[in-house]
Structures are given as C-alpha cells and as structure tokens.
Amino acid sequence: MPTYLARRIGQSLLTVFLTLTTVFLLVRLAPGDPASAYAAPSATSADLARIREQFGLDKPLFVQYGYFVRDLFTGDLGTSYSFHSPALDVVLDRMPYTITLAVSAIAVTTLVAVPLGVWMARRADTRRELGANVLTIAGQSMPDFWTGVMLLTVFAVLVPVLPASGFTSWSGLVLPTVTVAVLQLALISRLVRREMSTALASSYVTVARSRGVSESALTWRYALANSSVPLVTALGTRFAALLNGVVVVEVVFGWPGVGSLVVRALETRDYPLIQATVLVTATLAILVQLLVDLAYPLLDPRVRLGKAA
16 A cells, blocks of 8 residues: 555556646647736837836746746746736635535435436336436537526526526525536436446355345345445545536636636736646646545455455
8 A cells, every 4th residue: 555655646647747847838838928918008018028027928938938847846927927926825815615515416316316326226117217328428419608697598588596606605606516516416417327238237245135135135135235446436526626616616606716717817918827827737637546546445345456356
C-alpha cells in the first residue's frame, strides 16, 4: 500500500504539472490580448503597452513560463486581472459552491439511479423495463441547458415555487441539482441495470438460489455487491467531472461556482485565474480518482492495488 500510494501521488503531481503547462501554453497561443480586455475602450497604444509590462506579458514566452514555474512552487499563481486579488483565493472562494452542487447531484443520482437500475434488472425484457429504459435514454439525450431552461420555465416562471438563480437559500440548490442529476441518473441507472443483469444470471447466484437464499439477499447482498466496483468507478468519474464545473448549468442558473468563473476568465483573458482554476479542479479530480482506486480492495477482496484482479 505505501509503495502504491507513493507511486500514485508522484503520478498525480506530474499529471497536474503537465496539465498546467499545457494550459499555460494554450491560453497564450489563443487569439486575444489580455491588455485589450483589461483596458478601457479609449485606451491608447501606450496604455496597452504599460498594461502588458505591468502583467509581464511583454516578455518572451519562455521567460513567462520560467516565472510561472518559479511562482507555482511557492504557491503564488499571480493576481487576477479582473478581480484584482490573488487568483488562487478567488478560485477557492468559488469552489465550495461547485463542491456543494457536485455532492448534491451525485447523492441524488445514487439514491435514485441504483434502485432504478436494480428494478430494471429484476424486470429485464418486460414492458415495465422497456418503459423505464426509454425514459433513461430520453434523459441521457437531453442537453443540460435544455433541461435547465425547461425547469426554470416551469418552477420559476409558470409556477414560481423555486428561485430562478443564485444561492441565497438551500431552495436555490434544487433546480441546478436536478438539472445535473438527470443526465447522471440516466447513465448510472443503465450501468447498474447492465451489471446487475450479468450478475443475476451468473452461476454463483444460481447456486445461492438453489440453497434457498431469498431473492432480496440475492439482489442486494450478492449481485449488487459484485457490481459495486464498476458502479463506484462510474460515480467517482462523474463526480470528478462535476468538480471541474458544470459550465452550462452554472451559467443558466447564475450559480457562483468555478464553471461560471472559467467563462469570465476566458472572456477577459485572465491568465492567472484560468491557471488557478485548472490547478484546483485538476487536483480535486485526481484526488477523487485516487480515493476510488483505494476503495477497490474494500469492495472486492480479490483486487490488489497495483496488480491484476
């Protein structure tokens, strides 16, 4: 375990560093001038040159990268051009909102998708299962922005029972959570249905049934337990993706998370803010994946870390 953990941490640090390097190069090679986005519309060429010098954008790219690497190891990612404060602090202030939305969406997904997938597997090849399958396919096909707009129209305009935007109270979490969870629910329920159908048709379930084990125990203790590894993998992957910010949903609902922050940073060519956002979200995503890997031996004793099952 210590050897595996040390190796994974080393790989994770290298991944984060290479990701930051790639983002550093791409944002500077992309069209657009941060000085023009930062300056007033009436700014002269001299004003733009002064702004570039202030932010160090007048130096060669390899010199800027050297300063970036030096500051990265000291925890200084620069000052946000648009917020006029340390970029890392701006991201950390927004991150709790994104984490709250991601946790609530995954919780709703788990509580609904797992029982739904089990129900579909127990009724495979029936009309009820076909109807549920059609609904999940429809949920998987609906874009986030369309789902969000429909929910806003119904529950914030036609029947104004929930807030339309922002996070002034916990009721403001409902519509964004449902919007995000619709797609996740469709994906996870279909995965559970597939894994459970395979498990229920396996030989060990047949032997257990011949010994008089109840159908409830066969479903939840035998089949679902043996389907837990792919289920946890899928939930961990989706949770890590949500931590990167659900950009469309956050923009639709005015959610103050990192997704909407990235949109603003890209619009204003705020290089320090983009780099800080990537650092925080990539670190959290890699940490979630590491925790998922460490959970495998607890879910299936046949799994050994660093070895084939």
